[in-house]
Amino acid sequence: MANYIGQAIKRVEDKRFITGKGKYTDDIVLPGMTYAYMVRSPFAHAKINSIDTSAALAMEGVVAVFTGKDIAESGVNGVPCGWQVNFKNGDTMKEPPHPLLVADKVRHVGDAVAMVIAEDRATAKDAAEAIVVDYEVLEAVVDAAKAVEPDAPLVHDDVPKNMCFDWELGDKAATDAAMASAHHITTLEFTNQRLAPNAIEPRAAIGHYEEANDKYTLYTTSQNPHLTRLLLCAFVLGIPEHKVRVVAPDVGGGFGSKIFHYTEEALVTWASRRLNRPVKWTAERSESFVTDAHGRDHVTRAEMGFDAEGKMVGLRVKTLANLGAYLSTFAPCVPTYLHGTLLQGLYTTPAIHVDVTGVFTHTTPVDAYRGAGRPEATYLLERLVDTAAHEMNMDPAELRFKNFIPPFDGVNQPGYQTQVALQYDSGNYEAVLKRALEMLDYEKVRKEQAEARKNGRLIGIGFSTYIEACGIAPSAVVGALGARAGLYESAQVRVQPTGKVSVYTGSHAHGQGHETTFAQVVADKFGIPMEDVEIVHGDSESVAFGMGTYGSRSLAVGGSAIVKSIEKVIEKGAKIAAHKLEAAVDDLEFAGGKWTVKGTDKSIAFGDVALTAYVPHDYPQGLEPGMDFSSFYDPANFTYPFGCHIAVVEVDPETGKVELKRMVACDDVGNVINPMIVDGQIHGGLAQGIGQALFEEVIYDESGQLVNGSYMDYTMPRADDLPMFETDRTVTPCPHNPLGVKGAGEAGTIGSTPAVVNAVVDALSHLGVRDLEMPLTPERVWRAMNK
Amino acid sequence: MGIPIQVTVNGKTHQHEVDSRLLLVHYLRDVLRLTGTHIGCDTSSCGACTVHVNGLAVKSCTMLAAQADGAEITTIEGLASNGELHPLQEGFREEHGLQCGFCTPGMIMTAAQLLADNPQPTEAEIRHALEGNYCRCTGYHNIVKSIQHAANKLNS
Numbered sequence: 001m002a003n004y005i006g007q008a009i010k011r012v013e014d015k016r017f018i019t020g021k022g023k024y025t026d027d028i029v030l031p032g033m034t035y036a037y038m039v040r041s042p043f044a045h046a047k048i049n050s051i052d053t054s055a056a057l058a059m060e061g062v063v064a065v066f067t068g069k070d071i072a073e074s075g076v077n078g079v080p081c082g083w084q085v086n087f088k089n090g091d092t093m094k095e096p097p098h099p100l101l102v103a104d105k106v107r108h109v110g111d112a113v114a115m116v117i118a119e120d121r122a123t124a125k126d127a128a129e130a131i132v133v134d135y136e137v138l139e140a141v142v143d144a145a146k147a148v149e150p151d152a153p154l155v156h157d158d159v160p161k162n163m164c165f166d167w168e169l170g171d172k173a174a175t176d177a178a179m180a181s182a183h184h185i186t187t188l189e190f191t192n193q194r195l196a197p198n199a200i201e202p203r204a205a206i207g208h209y210e211e212a213n214d215k216y217t218l219y220t221t222s223q224n225p226h227l228t229r230l231l232l233c234a235f236v237l238g239i240p241e242h243k244v245r246v247v248a249p250d251v252g253g254g255f256g257s258k259i260f261h262y263t264e265e266a267l268v269t270w271a272s273r274r275l276n277r278p279v280k281w282t283a284e285r286s287e288s289f290v291t292d293a294h295g296r297d298h299v300t301r302a303e304m305g306f307d308a309e310g311k312m313v314g315l316r317v318k319t320l321a322n323l324g325a326y327l328s329t330f331a332p333c334v335p336t337y338l339h340g341t342l343l344q345g346l347y348t349t350p351a352i353h354v355d356v357t358g359v360f361t362h363t364t365p366v367d368a369y370r371g372a373g374r375p376e377a378t379y380l381l382e383r384l385v386d387t388a389a390h391e392m393n394m395d396p397a398e399l400r401f402k403n404f405i406p407p408f409d410g411v412n413q414p415g416y417q418t419q420v421a422l423q424y425d426s427g428n429y430e431a432v433l434k435r436a437l438e439m440l441d442y443e444k445v446r447k448e449q450a451e452a453r454k455n456g457r458l459i460g461i462g463f464s465t466y467i468e469a470c471g472i473a474p475s476a477v478v479g480a481l482g483a484r485a486g487l488y489e490s491a492q493v494r495v496q497p498t499g500k501v502s503v504y505t506g507s508h509a510h511g512q513g514h515e516t517t518f519a520q521v522v523a524d525k526f527g528i529p530m531e532d533v534e535i536v537h538g539d540s541e542s543v544a545f546g547m548g549t550y551g552s553r554s555l556a557v558g559g560s561a562i563v564k565s566i567e568k569v570i571e572k573g574a575k576i577a578a579h580k581l582e583a584a585v586d587d588l589e590f591a592g593g594k595w596t597v598k599g600t601d602k603s604i605a606f607g608d609v610a611l612t613a614y615v616p617h618d619y620p621q622g623l624e625p626g627m628d629f630s631s632f633y634d635p636a637n638f639t640y641p642f643g644c645h646i647a648v649v650e651v652d653p654e655t656g657k658v659e660l661k662r663m664v665a666c667d668d669v670g671n672v673i674n675p676m677i678v679d680g681q682i683h684g685g686l687a688q689g690i691g692q693a694l695f696e697e698v699i700y701d702e703s704g705q706l707v708n709g710s711y712m713d714y715t716m717p718r719a720d721d722l723p724m725f726e727t728d729r730t731v732t733p734c735p736h737n738p739l740g741v742k743g744a745g746e747a748g749t750i751g752s753t754p755a756v757v758n759a760v761v762d763a764l765s766h767l768g769v770r771d772l773e774m775p776l777t778p779e780r781v782w783r784a785m786n787k
Numbered sequence: 788m789g790i791p792i793q794v795t796v797n798g799k800t801h802q803h804e805v806d807s808r809l810l811l812v813h814y815l816r817d818v819l820r821l822t823g824t825h826i827g828c829d830t831s832s833c834g835a836c837t838v839h840v841n842g843l844a845v846k847s848c849t850m851l852a853a854q855a856d857g858a859e860i861t862t863i864e865g866l867a868s869n870g871e872l873h874p875l876q877e878g879f880r881e882e883h884g885l886q887c888g889f890c891t892p893g894m895i896m897t898a899a900q901l902l903a904d905n906p907q908p909t910e911a912e913i914r915h916a917l918e919g920n921y922c923r924c925t926g927y928h929n930i931v932k933s934i935q936h937a938a939n940k941l942n943s
């Protein structure tokens with residue numbers, strides 16, 4: 001029985017979704033519920049002179065209106081930041097308050113100034129329109145490079161030069177020396193543009209205070225309900241954590257944007273107590289655009305030095321990271337510890353230095369978006385490598401082979417110590433590139449490219465070989481790097497008396513399919529049918545304190561926590577089995593769902609042992625009844641998935657439109673529990689990475705207006721923009737977690753963007769095109785071709 | 788003041804007085820509590836709200852409830868018959884055509900219209916038919932395969 005690990009098992013969660021029975025936050029209706037609507041600033045930077053709420057309050061059906069003044073007077077705090085990055089000189093980063101509703105000054109379009117609560121949505125919205133805010137509009141700054149200029153308007157009066165922190169990593173002197181003696185230096189200057197995460201389910205939150213029990217429940221679209229509860233209770237509202245239940249039910253995609261603790265979560269919880277009624281808030285899409293934390297937005301200058309043979313000798317990077325108007329929960333860590341530490345890439349570069357300045361601007365806060373820092377690192381590295389190959393007249397694959405870190409498995413060979421703090425766990429980088437070249441049929445495609453060029457057709461091939469740090473991570477390490485939280489995961493495995501198993505995981509699924517993948521692991525380890533396993537997540541009331549899902553960590557960290565609990569169950573089960581079988585524990589083996597006395601046919605099934613644990617009539621002396629174990633797993637290291645993505649594009653010479661003809665991806669995510677789900681994660685990641693390369697960009701005008709804040713204006717890939725993806729895998733197990741898994745959630749996004757841009761540049765290289773700014777819209781490409 | 792309407796949704800007839808500005812999607816979700824139909828945008832761009840009105844796939848956020856007076860409506864909840872999943876529902880499960888599931892009802896309702904019009908669509912035709920539906924999770928690869936799966940099943 002049971003052999004689920006490695007099988008493409010169909011997802012158990014699908015039934016409710018394909019029949020319309022999913023339960024998302026906005027689907028929940030509670031008795032007596034009221035509806036909140038936020039009054040948001042239409043200006044990027046303005047002083048609030050006054051707010052007149054009288055007309056709104058007079059409207060029928062309006063229950064309450066709260067402003068920043070009410071919030072300030074009630075003594076609650078703003079939302080905190082969960083990661084601290086210090087200035088180079090040791091000073092603490094600048095951490096201006098982020099109030100739930102602003103009272104004095106708005107700092108980005110969408111900053112909330114008032115909350116209207118009414119009997120229904122439409123009334124709340126009507127009333128919001130009746131609120132008159134007298135703004136005094138001030139000059140705004142939206143661009144990171146402009147924000148650090150001496151006369152730039154200040155986002156926060158006490159943050160000089162709008163600088164949140166400056167930070168560096170690596171050996172500056174060694175890098176400068178290496179660059180000074182380099183035979184060839186490739187330099188790129190570019191913007192890694194701002195993106196909107198755009199999970200298709202808009203954020204929503206319902207606060208529900210029950211006076212009779214003095215108890216709060218918050219339903220919210222969150223990737224990590226426990227962290228939200230902690231921040232909400234301990235930092236924002238100052239309410240007792242054991243009196244607060246946070247539920248993240250079905251969540252319609254996150255991609256990072258639902259990690260963070262948002263002001264609206266605190267507002268509905270607070271208001272629910274004030275009104276003693278449930279309060280629901282659901283974002284409209286236009287609100288999502290101005291309030292969900294954005295991603296990327298780096299202005300970077302990067303130089304890579306080579307010796308005469310094409311060996312990399314140095315890498316120097318300087319980045320300005322736009323953090324937006326306030327610090328979102330993990331904002332400071334993204335451009336620093338998730339970006340600078342990845343600049344070794346897959347290469348043996350002996351000297352690396354990176355310098356990052358975090359900057360406030362009058363824009364929506366920026367934080368982790370799928371990949372978070374690692375796509376930015378990969379983009380600069382892989383654009384540099386393909387550009388250098390063109391400049392040095394080398395084949396881009398050849399240049400990579402020449403510079404790869406040689407294979408190491410982390411067991412027989414040690415992990416690879418990078419120049420930028422991390423130690424890679426295991427890798428075989430040549431293998432993914434070799435396999436991807438085979439999948440592509442590289443030589444043939446190069447020939448076709450040359451032929452096509454003769455006929456005036458523009459075909460290009462672009463490479464990206466990436467690495468990422470996932471499964472975040474050892475608490476002590478992230479603590480030393482500034483995290484204000486641990487990054488372990490919790491799991492409780494409760495074997496019921498009949499041998500059925502309930503598993504409570506601190507991970508949270510919002511599309512990843514944990515209910516299936518985790519059940520595969522549990523069923524296999526116990527040798528029982530998958531139908532006998534239920535995975536429970538997303539409710540702080542039933543699940544032990546957990547850290548949630550982001551950074552491709554669920555299986556590597558959350559799955560490992562489950563394995564720990566499983567091992568405890570099996571260890572205890574062996575004692576019960578030994579007693580029943582009248583054998584020594586050491587003489588038993590556990591396989592196929594039963595304990596067997598080695599070399600005999602005497603055995604006892606898992607279910608019988610479970611029943612005995614709960615009906616302990618004939619039971620080992622001194623052993624506690626029951627079979628229910630909790631664990632916390634704190635990993636020994638990050639995990640390091642890697643891979644190779646190759647894009648083939650054709651550019652229309654008349655219009656500049658890019659057609660993505662092929663997308664080849666060979667990824668190594670370590671061991672795989674469910675290949676169907678892993679492929680799905682890769683596909684989705686590829687689409688988002690391609691989206692950045694070709695379509696997506698959040699655009700602000702000079703005054704700080706968001707120009708394209710709707711689905712009509714912001715372009716994401718649609719079905720007919722993409723080809724079928726060609727995927728394969730190599731398997732280099734992670735040496736330090738029990739499942740040997742590395743994580744697959746972000747790989748597609750991290751690798752694909754530079755592959756696509758490299759391909760377009762390759763298609764146009766003979767026309768003198770060397771670099772292109774993303775997204776590669778037809779207009780941009782056409783202009784570059786016709787320069 | 789409400790406008791009286793009568794609609795048949797998934798075979799059941801309802802009579803309500805609705806606000807003149809009430810969108811069909813809000814009527815389905817808030818009044819009838821059929822929450823399988825989702826709202827992903829405010830510009831009629833995402834397709835998460837797609838239902839069938841008199842046999843045609845319609846974005847229910849582009850229509851007023853009052854306009855649906857007298858209509859026959861099918862939502863995702865009404866697609867399976869007698870406990871048997873519709874071949875598209877089955878296809879989406881078989882081919883892993885969904886991850887978070889939020890776009891899924893709209894995708895399935897749109898695809899149902901496509902297969903009704905064109906029982907054997909090519910890949911390009913499928914991709915074209917999905918132009919009004921955003922999915923942020925799957926990269927569409929497995930959605931295309933799910934619809935092909937259903938088409939094969941329906942044609943066999």
Ligand code: FES
Pocket residue numbers: 825826827828829830831832833834835836837846847848849
């Ligand atoms: S909600 Fe109807 S198209 Fe987006």
Ligand code: FES
Pocket residue numbers: 200252253511884885886887888889890891921922923924925
């Ligand atoms: S499955 Fe999540 S948006 Fe399509």
